[in-house]
Amino acid sequence: MPGSFHRRGFLALAAAALPTSLRAAATHKIAALFAGKVDDGGFMQAGYDGLKLAESRLGVAVAFEQGVAPRPEELAAALRKLAGNRPDLVIAHGGQNNAAAKTVAAEFPDVRFVVTQGNVTGSNLASYEVLQEHSAFLAGMLAGLTTRTGVVGHMSGIRVTPGLKGRAAYLNGVRHANPTAQVLTNFSGNQDDNALSKKVAAAMIAAKADIIFTMLNAGRTGAIEACRDGDAKQIGNVRDWTLVEPEVFVASAFADAGQALLNATQDLVQGRFAAGQIRQIGLESPEAVRLTIAPSVPADVRSKVEAMAAEIAARRFEVPTEWQGEEFQNPA
Incomplete structure (x- = not known):
């Protein structure tokens, strides 16, 4: 069931299959919010693919909510639900989450938040933007x-x-x-x-x-x-x-907006999460743009x-x- 951390939702790679430097990542929990369907053939699916790539490459555990209407109050409610499970990182996919993420991040100071394609920051909040x-x-x-x-x-x-x-x-x-x-x-x-x-x-x-x-x-x-x-x-x-x-x-x-989710997760795993910053990814990274x-x-x-x-x-x-x-x- 999306949004909860359970066996079906978390098919992390075996620790032995991961590079030594990333084996500790198997304990990280990542929750993502998609204000749309993850099979839309566009932006939301790209984000979901990035989340699944982070799961397979980094051995993190993932959960997600999808199909939430892009209205601030509904986005905020969905983010509160995800943050309430105390993951290591909540990723709100898409700039429509700017206001909601800013509000909810302040309510959960012990949880890190990211907005992809966003422009908001805070003491526990960063934005990752594919240009x-x-x-x-x-x-x-x-x-x-x-x-x-x-x-x-x-x-x-x-x-x-x-x-x-x-x-x-x-x-x-x-x-x-x-x-x-x-x-x-x-x-x-x-x-x-x-x-x-x-x-x-x-x-x-x-x-x-x-x-x-x-x-x-x-x-x-x-x-x-x-x-x-x-x-x-x-x-x-x-x-x-x-x-x-x-x-x-x-x-x-x-x-590829999914690159933003992958990069944010990788930064978390490798101990360089960019709280208070906006990280940009452009044509210098052709795998993304x-x-x-x-x-x-x-x-x-x-x-x-x-x-x-x-x-x-x-x-x-x-x-x-x-x-x-x-x-x-x-x-x-």
């Missing part, structure tokens, strides 16, 4: 360089800080590569509603968008269907969608994107994460 804006900027460049109509789109659901930063990076990437391109941007209010995402994507395609960057979770399927129907291409995020739907996706702004590009993308476009990736990874170019402008409204 999806790095790969989103590259996605914008690719869209700007390959659009045939001069119109590209962006779609997301909930307005959380990482999503806003990713949107801004994408739009700035488009403008960097193609200053005359028009960008349609929409936050529909729901990451998982396929009927809604299909309607939004179809409306963007009707407005001549031929490439759409989707920052969605389970609702991505609706956008994929709209792209198939409207002969448009898509750029995904979180995972490599060019391998999943190669006829639709020309690229994917890979940003990169732009994957389909073989159909022209070599000259790929070269330009890769050159910018090197500049960002070396921190010689700072990705802009601010944007203001008119938004594309949900269709009636």
Whole structure:
């Protein structure tokens, strides 16, 4: 049963199978909160995969809660439930947990807390952020360089800080590569509603968008269907969608949020938990952040994107994460 520490929930590796330096980790208990379903094919699943990777690599015991509505009071209640079992670390997956984690961490000063994709800190609270804006900027460049109509789109659901930063990076990437391109941007209010995402994507395609960057979770399927129907291409995020739907996706702004859970757990196990800090993971860690590009993308476009990736990874170019402008409204 998720949320409780029991035999089924904790299948730690045998101590003998672990490196000597990590054998003590078998006693660590990690509890995670997912404000969504862990099989959503997107952000929540990436986080869950990171949790399971921490379990198998580090020998920690894991428990989790999923499907909690992204409302502060419900998130706080779920975090209190997890913290009440006194794990060594509670991980709240996603920036929508910022306020709730800040509140609950103060109530449980003897428990360590982490928010992934967060920006909050405290005496027992840290944030670990995978910089999806790095790969989103590259996605914008690719869209700007390959659009045939001069119109590209962006779609997301909930307005959380990482999503806003990713949107801004994408739009700035488009403008960097193609200053005359028009960008349609929409936050529909729901990451998982396929009927809604299909309607939004179809409306963007009707407005001549031929490439759409989707920052969605389970609702991505609706956008994929709209792209198939409207002969448009898509750029995904979180995972490599060019391998999943190669006829639709020309690229994917890979940003493995699960790496944040793995890194946070590893820091705890190795005695370097970063309370009071925000740890960032960007293009310098390609296992966590990169732009994957389909073989159909022209070599000259790929070269330009890769050159910018090197500049960002070396921190010689700072990705802009601010944007203001008119938004594309949900269709009636």
